[in-house]
Every structure is written in C-alpha cells, then in structure tokens.
Amino acid sequence: MFKNTHRFFSTLSKHVHNSVLLSTTSFVNNNNFLMTAPAISKISLSAFTCNITKRFCTETVNNLENENSNLSNPSVVIQKQIQDEAQKKLDELLNSNPERKKFYNVIELEIDLLRQSGGKVPSQLRPTEWLQILDIHSQNRRRNYLEFLWINEIKRINSKLRRKENLLLKKSVEEREMEEREKEGHLRYGLNNNTMFHRIYNNKMTHFHNSKLISAMSFGEKLVLDFGFESQMTPSEISSCAKQFMHGFAVNRENIDPYDILLCNVDLNGDLIRRIRSFIPTMDEPGYPIQITTKSYLEVFPKEDLIYLTPHTTHVLDNFIPNKVYIIGGIVDKAHSKPLTLAKAKEEGIQIAKFPLDSYVDFHSGSNKVLNINHCLEIMLTIKNTNSWEEAFKCIPTRKIIKPYSEYKPGKVIREIKNVEPKFRSGHASHLSDASFSKLKSLKFNDK
Numbered sequence: 001m002f003k004n005t006h007r008f009f010s011t012l013s014k015h016v017h018n019s020v021l022l023s024t025t026s027f028v029n030n031n032n033f034l035m036t037a038p039a040i041s042k043i044s045l046s047a048f049t050c051n052i053t054k055r056f057c058t059e060t061v062n063n064l065e066n067e068n069s070n071l072s073n074p075s076v077v078i079q080k081q082i083q084d085e086a087q088k089k090l091d092e093l094l095n096s097n098p099e100r101k102k103f104y105n106v107i108e109l110e111i112d113l114l115r116q117s118g119g120k121v122p123s124q125l126r127p128t129e130w131l132q133i134l135d136i137h138s139q140n141r142r143r144n145y146l147e148f149l150w151i152n153e154i155k156r157i158n159s160k161l162r163r164k165e166n167l168l169l170k171k172s173v174e175e176r177e178m179e180e181r182e183k184e185g186h187l188r189y190g191l192n193n194n195t196m197f198h199r200i201y202n203n204k205m206t207h208f209h210n211s212k213l214i215s216a217m218s219f220g221e222k223l224v225l226d227f228g229f230e231s232q233m234t235p236s237e238i239s240s241c242a243k244q245f246m247h248g249f250a251v252n253r254e255n256i257d258p259y260d261i262l263l264c265n266v267d268l269n270g271d272l273i274r275r276i277r278s279f280i281p282t283m284d285e286p287g288y289p290i291q292i293t294t295k296s297y298l299e300v301f302p303k304e305d306l307i308y309l310t311p312h313t314t315h316v317l318d319n320f321i322p323n324k325v326y327i328i329g330g331i332v333d334k335a336h337s338k339p340l341t342l343a344k345a346k347e348e349g350i351q352i353a354k355f356p357l358d359s360y361v362d363f364h365s366g367s368n369k370v371l372n373i374n375h376c377l378e379i380m381l382t383i384k385n386t387n388s389w390e391e392a393f394k395c396i397p398t399r400k401i402i403k404p405y406s407e408y409k410p411g412k413v414i415r416e417i418k419n420v421e422p423k424f425r426s427g428h429a430s431h432l433s434d435a436s437f438s439k440l441k442s443l444k445f446n447d448k
Helices: 002-017 040-068 074-096 098-116 127-134 139-184 203-218 235-254 271-279 340-348 371-384 389-397 409-427 434-442
Strands: 222-226 260-264 307-309 325-329 350-352 361-363 402-403
Touching: 040 127, 074 098, 074 127, 098 127, 098 139, 098 307, 098 340, 127 235, 203 235, 203 260, 222 371, 235 271, 235 371, 307 340, 325 340, 340 350, 371 389
Parallel strands: 222 260, 222 325, 307 325, 307 350
Antiparallel strands: 361 402
C-alpha cells in the first residue's frame, strides 16, 4: 500500500514540476484531495506533496493500530493465567477442607453485610485476593485489607475516566487545529506539524535502552538481586517486591551507565517471578537483556568479591569499590523486619555492609531505615556515577527524613545543638534521634 502511494505522489510531483500550478489550500479527506489556483515554488510544492503523503500514511497507520488493538495484551494474558491458577487453588482448598469452606461462607456473609451497610468494600474480589483473605483471621485486618482493595478499585476507575477525558480533549484540540489550518491556507511548521526532524518513536527508545543493558552485560559492573526469600513473604509482600523490582529495573535501564543486574535464587514456578512477568511480559523473549538464574551467587562469583548490603549491620560502606559485586536482598517485610539478609550473609561467610545513612540523612524518630529495592538500586547507580553519598541519598522519600545534613546551616546547627543537649540530659524527647544528635555534635563548623 505504501509503495503504491509513494509511486502515485512521485508521478504527481513530476507532472506538477512541469509548471502545473497548485495551491497550498489543498487538503486530504477520505484519500481525496482538491487542487486550486496560485503558483508556488518547487520547495512549497515538495512540502505540499510530502504533507499529503504524511497525512495519508498516518491515517493508514492509525487504521492498522486500531485493528491490532483488539489483539491480546501480553500483560493481560499473564494476569489471566495468574487468576486462573489462583481459582484452581481456591477450589481445591474449599473442596478438600470443610472448615475452610465454612470460614469462606462466613467471610462472604461478612463482606455482604459491610457492602449493604455502606462499608468500603470492592465491587468484586479476585481469586488471588480471596486466598489472601482466607489467611487473615483478624476481623480488623480483614476490614483494613478490604478498604485497601476498595481504594485501589476507586483509583483504577478514576484513572480510566481521566484517560477518556484526555482522549476526548485531545481529539477536540486536533479537530480545532485542523480547522484553523484549513482556514489559514498554508503549511504550518513546528511541533506536531511539518518538520525536518524525524520523530523518535517509543520502540526506538526501547531499543536504545536495551542496547545499553546489553553493553553492560559485557563491560558494566555486576549487581545481584537475591530472590531467595519468597517463602518468607506474604502474597501482598510478594506483589510489592515485584513492583519495587519493576521500578528499579526501569531506573537502571534508563541510566546512562546501567548495572548488569543478575537475579539469583529465583523459583521459576513461584509467585514472585510470575508477578514480575506480569509487569514485564517481554522478559522471556530470547533477546531481552535480563539474566535470571536459579543458581546461587556463590556459584557465579568468587566469595571474596561479594558484598551483601543489609541494614542490620554496624559495618558501614564508606566508599564504592568498582571491582566488588554488591548483593541486594529481594525481600519486603512490612509487618516485622527480621535480619534475614544478615543471617544469610553470615551463614555463607560473605562480607556485609550498609549505607552510611546516619552520616548524611536525618531520619524521623519513627522512620524505618530499611529502604525499598528500587531506592537501593537508585542509590547504587548514583554513587557509581557521582561518587557522592549526598547525591545518592536524594532519592530517599521525604516522608522518611527531616532533611539531609548538607542542608543544615553552620550557625543554625550550633544553636540547635545547644537547645537540644539539655533536653537529652533531662530525659525529654527531641525531634533529633540519638544518632543524629551525636553526629551533629561531632561536626566542626566555623561559627562566625
């Protein structure tokens, strides 16, 4: 189709080039175009024919995209597989255990009563959510989980409404611009109009980012994610772990100098890798730049080159060592923070270290200093590229910290130390923790 279109407009240009007169008010409508009077230059004529070709091909591409939109989305297919497997597991559980079946009926009645009384309950529950509800024996926890699912459902509905509104607004703007362009009667140059620059499509950017990851596999630093803690996590924590990895992988992929990330101790039939596959459906393709193995990192790298990053140690990582292979524990423990990564590293005889958070960041008194997987990946990328912990810790969420130490002014710090010290001596609480107070007290400033 495009080849014949090119021949048509090439023939048209040759005929018109032999002093046929065209007008810039010509336009394309349903693959037809109108031609009228005053003469234009060869450059305008070429721009005119290119504009016709561009609009004609754009309409054809849009029609093809509409036809392909009915095809199955890989992410949707994987999600459907997860729900089908969860439904089979739920049916087996209810049929084999009468007590579970009775408990399921009680919870179903409880949810109906909450829905009739105007409680925050989702409109429907998926099999994966039912499996998790059956493991919750506290009524308050069940209500909190149902409220969480209700909030997510409302967010999805609002997101769909916003997308529809944006689509209608975009169409109205395009129609208005088309009417203005027809009234003006000449070609327009600029963004979303005629231009001498090629458009960069999303698939081109995807190939570019993937090429950086392929280069990192051969020449970049290695980084290991230990996914051997799946049995220690609940279904919600497994889902959160998969999302954190997805965000971290995207940050690493878009970085100018990415890591070669290796996923170790992966259960290929587990829920974690299935969740990750639902977020990245193309990861099983042969050419996708990601390495997944069921082996341990001890089978891949020498033990003396490994450093396990864990928040439960006193050994601080002062400087980034390029020749070392750093390990990040792929675990999310929201309910209870156990030193599982520390125990595993000590059992295997691997070096351990933690980020120097107390030296650069002032945390809230009730904040947990355990960071997400994506934040750890972003810190490792920044410290490798800038060798500055101040820059690396800027990715920490502001809800966890008061402010970095680098933002304290010398005079203000000395005044705060003088005001805080008597409170600590008298036993009163302060907005600064013990570690923060000792760090501020040890700093040396030129107080003018």
